[in-house]
Amino acid sequence: MNFKLKIDKNEIDVQTEKLADQASGCCLIRMGETSLLCVSQQGKERSDLNFFPLTCNYEEKFYAAGKILGSRFIRREGRPSTKAVLNSRMIDRTIRPLFPKELKKEIQITSSCLSWDSKNGPIIPALIGTSIALSISDIPWQGPIGAVRVAKIAGNLVLNPTYEERENSDFEIIISGIEEKGEILVNMIEFQGKEVEEKIVLESFDFALPYLKDIIDFQKDLVKKIGKKKSALPPLFENKEIEKNVKKFLTEKLEKVIYQKDNQERSNGLESFKEEIFEKMKENISNPEEEKNNKISLIESILEKETERIIKETILNSPDDKEKRPDGRKLDEIRKIETDIGLLPRVHGSGLFTRGKTRVLSVLTLGAPGDEQLMDEMEISAKKGFLHHYNFPAYSSGETGPARSPGRREIGHGALAEKTISPLLPNKDDFPYTIRIVSEILSSNGSTSMASVSGACLALMDGGVPIKGPAAGVAMGLVKEGKKYKILTDIQGPEDHYGDMDFKIAGTEKGITAMQMDVKIRGIDKKIIEETLERAKTARLEILKTQNKTISTHRENLSPFAPRVYVLSINPEKIGTVIGPGGKMINKIIEECDVSIDIEDSGKVFVTSKDKEMGEKAIEWVKNLTREVVIGEIFQGKVKRIFGFGAMVEILPGQEGLVHISEFSDSRIEKVEDAVKIGDIVPVKVVGIDDQDRINLSAKQAGFKIKKKENV
Numbered sequence: 001m002n003f004k005l006k007i008d009k010n011e012i013d014v015q016t017e018k019l020a021d022q023a024s025g026c027c028l029i030r031m032g033e034t035s036l037l038c039v040s041q042q043g044k045e046r047s048d049l050n051f052f053p054l055t056c057n058y059e060e061k062f063y064a065a066g067k068i069l070g071s072r073f074i075r076r077e078g079r080p081s082t083k084a085v086l087n088s089r090m091i092d093r094t095i096r097p098l099f100p101k102e103l104k105k106e107i108q109i110t111s112s113c114l115s116w117d118s119k120n121g122p123i124i125p126a127l128i129g130t131s132i133a134l135s136i137s138d139i140p141w142q143g144p145i146g147a148v149r150v151a152k153i154a155g156n157l158v159l160n161p162t163y164e165e166r167e168n169s170d171f172e173i174i175i176s177g178i179e180e181k182g183e184i185l186v187n188m189i190e191f192q193g194k195e196v197e198e199k200i201v202l203e204s205f206d207f208a209l210p211y212l213k214d215i216i217d218f219q220k221d222l223v224k225k226i227g228k229k230k231s232a233l234p235p236l237f238e239n240k241e242i243e244k245n246v247k248k249f250l251t252e253k254l255e256k257v258i259y260q261k262d263n264q265e266r267s268n269g270l271e272s273f274k275e276e277i278f279e280k281m282k283e284n285i286s287n288p289e290e291e292k293n294n295k296i297s298l299i300e301s302i303l304e305k306e307t308e309r310i311i312k313e314t315i316l317n318s319p320d321d322k323e324k325r326p327d328g329r330k331l332d333e334i335r336k337i338e339t340d341i342g343l344l345p346r347v348h349g350s351g352l353f354t355r356g357k358t359r360v361l362s363v364l365t366l367g368a369p370g371d372e373q374l375m376d377e378m379e380i381s382a383k384k385g386f387l388h389h390y391n392f393p394a395y396s397s398g399e400t401g402p403a404r405s406p407g408r409r410e411i412g413h414g415a416l417a418e419k420t421i422s423p424l425l426p427n428k429d430d431f432p433y434t435i436r437i438v439s440e441i442l443s444s445n446g447s448t449s450m451a452s453v454s455g456a457c458l459a460l461m462d463g464g465v466p467i468k469g470p471a472a473g474v475a476m477g478l479v480k481e482g483k484k485y486k487i488l489t490d491i492q493g494p495e496d497h498y499g500d501m502d503f504k505i506a507g508t509e510k511g512i513t514a515m516q517m518d519v520k521i522r523g524i525d526k527k528i529i530e531e532t533l534e535r536a537k538t539a540r541l542e543i544l545k546t547q548n549k550t551i552s553t554h555r556e557n558l559s560p561f562a563p564r565v566y567v568l569s570i571n572p573e574k575i576g577t578v579i580g581p582g583g584k585m586i587n588k589i590i591e592e593c594d595v596s597i598d599i600e601d602s603g604k605v606f607v608t609s610k611d612k613e614m615g616e617k618a619i620e621w622v623k624n625l626t627r628e629v630v631i632g633e634i635f636q637g638k639v640k641r642i643f644g645f646g647a648m649v650e651i652l653p654g655q656e657g658l659v660h661i662s663e664f665s666d667s668r669i670e671k672v673e674d675a676v677k678i679g680d681i682v683p684v685k686v687v688g689i690d691d692q693d694r695i696n697l698s699a700k701q702a703g704f705k706i707k708k709k710e711n712v
Helices: 081-099 123-135 198-226 241-258 263-280 287-318 410-423 448-462 493-498 526-550 571-579 579-591 612-628
Strands: 001-009 008-017 025-031 034-045 054-062 105-115 145-153 154-159 169-180 183-196 336-342 350-355 358-367 373-376 381-382 386-391 434-443 472-481 484-489 500-508 512-519 564-569 594-597 604-609 633-643 647-651 655-660 682-691 695-698
Touching: 001 198, 008 123, 008 198, 025 054, 025 123, 034 183, 034 655, 054 081, 081 105, 081 123, 081 145, 081 183, 081 512, 123 145, 123 169, 123 183, 123 198, 123 448, 145 198, 145 410, 154 198, 154 571, 169 198, 183 604, 198 512, 241 263, 241 287, 263 287, 287 472, 287 484, 287 493, 336 448, 336 571, 350 448, 358 448, 358 493, 358 633, 386 410, 386 448, 410 434, 410 448, 410 500, 410 512, 448 472, 448 526, 448 564, 472 493, 472 647, 484 526, 484 655, 500 526, 564 612, 571 579, 571 594, 579 594, 579 612, 604 612, 633 695, 647 682, 647 695, 655 682
Parallel strands: 054 105, 386 434, 655 695
Antiparallel strands: 001 008, 008 025, 025 034, 034 105, 145 154, 145 169, 169 183, 183 512, 336 350, 350 358, 358 434, 373 381, 472 484, 472 500, 500 512, 564 604, 594 604, 633 647, 633 682, 647 655, 682 695
C-alpha cells in the first residue's frame, strides 16, 4: 500500500508492501527522490542480559548516488563512514526511550539509503521511516515519532532545507518528538550554528512542533489501517520474599553508599554492596540455572531501581536551600575547574581541562593543506581541513579493556566537539593549515565530550591558531516525576545514568554553536528546554571565565615546532610550468628545499616547510618559474645548451631563452663556442616573445663582450 503526506514543500511517500516480507515491520520511504528502506526486526528473548539489546544501523549504499567508491581492489561497502555512524546514533537516541523497560528481546533497526537525489538529506526520512517500521510491526514500542530539520536562512526559518540552502544557513537543527495527551514533547535534538542566541534557537521549536504533529498523525492513521497487533511482553520474574529482604537490606545502607563525594569510592562502594547482597541472599538463590539467573537478575534490578529512586526522590523533594546531589553540590553548581596549557614541549599546542574527576588532554597538530582528509562518501566528496578525534581508554573509568579502534561513542563524542569548534576557526585564506586535535580522556566522570571542547580550545589558543573566540560546553540533566521536575547543571556519572536527560550545550560568550540531547523518558516540553538553555548559558559563561584566566586569546606566534605555510598566487596557465613534465620540476623543488607543495586549480600555491629559509627559497623558485618576463628586461643568465645556431640561456629557474649566434657580437663569429661555453654567466636582454611564449634574447644588447683569446 502507498501513503502520502504533504509537509510544506516536501512530499513524503511511503510504500509498505512487496518488501522485506519476513521482517517484523518495514517500509520504503521517499522524500523527493531520496529513498530509504527502513526495517525493524524482533529477535529472541534475552532475559540473561541486564540491558536492552537494541541495535541501530544506518547504511549508505554507494549505488544510491550512482557512485562506485572504494580502492582499486575493494569496490563494495565496508566499514560505515563517520556520517553513517552519526546517523545510526541519532536514530538510536530517538527511538530507544520509547521501548518498554521490561523488554529484553533483541531488536534490530536497519535503515538503508537506496536512492539519493543530492538535494534531500536521508536522515529525516530515515527517522520517520524507522518510526513507521516500528509502529506497524508487532514489536512493543510506544511511538510514533515525528522528525524535521529546520534551518535559518537569510533571516527566515526553512523546513527540511536542501543541501544548497543549508550552505547559507545561520544554524540548522534536527528535532524529533512524540505526542503526549495532545502535546508534542521533544525527545531528540541535534544542532549546529554560528554562535546563535538562545532566544533565536527557541524560535525553531515553535516553528517545528506543528509539522511534527502532522507527521505523527499521518503515522497513527497508517497504523490503524495496516498495523500489526503488538506482541505481549514476557511476565516479569517475581519473588516477594527476595524483594522484601533486599529492600530491607538496602534501606539501611544504600543512601550512605550513594552520597559520597568521591566518585571512585561511590563506585567501589556500590560494587561491594552488590557482592554483599548476593552473599546475604545466597540461601534464596538455588539451581536450576535458569531460576538462579532470574533471581540474580531480580536482585540487580532491585538495586538499580532503589538507587534510582533514592537519587531522584532526594533531588525532587529537597527544598531549594537544601538541594542535595550525590556529590553534595547544589543543582546549579559546576564542579571545580582547573585548566593548563603548554604541557608537552614538542607538540604544536596542548591544553588540559579538568572538571571534577573528568580530565581531558587535547593536543594540536598543524599540517600542510595537502594533509586534509579526503571525504569520499555517499553524500559528500570533498576535503576536510579540521579534524577532532576523541579517545576513551579503559583506564579513564578505572577499568581494564582491550585497545580497539574507535567505537560509535568515541566517533560521536569527537564529532560533537568538532561541530562545536568548526564555526570558530579562521578561514583557509587567512590560515591555510590542516588542523587536527586529539582529545585523550585521562579520567572520566561524565561530560567528557564537553570537557574535550574546552581542552581543544585551550590547545588551539596555545598553538597560536586565530580562532574567533574560546568555546565551552556543559551537560545538563533532568529529574522528572509527573509535572514536577528539577534541572541539573553539569551532570556526572550517576546523574547521567539514573537521570532523565542528557542535554549537551556548547558555544561561546556570544551564543551556541552545537547542541545534542537525548532523554530516557518519553520527551520534554518547550518550557523545560527554555529553562535548560538559560541555565546552560550561565554555566557556560562561568566555565569560560575560568578558562580565560589561563588563556583568553590565541598566542601571537605559532609553536617553533609547527611548520610554516607560505602562500603564493600564480597564473593558472603557469601551473604546468611549476609541475614540469611528469612532475619533474615540482619534485626537484620539494627534494632540494625539503618542503611540501600543494597547488589549487585557481593558481594558489601553498609551500609548507619546517625551515623558514628553505620555505622562502621554494617560494622564490616558484615565483621565478611563473614570472612573466617583459621585453627589455636584462638578466644574468646561465648558458645551459649550445647549438650551431645559438645558445639556450636560463634567465630564471625553469625559464630559458635563445640567444642567436648573431646576438653575441656586432662582428661575425664562426661558432657559438667562440663566444661562450656551457656554464658561463652572461648578461642577456629580452628582445622578443613569440606566440608560443618562446623567449628571444640578445647578449650584445645587454653589453656582452667576447673575451679575446690569449696567444699561446
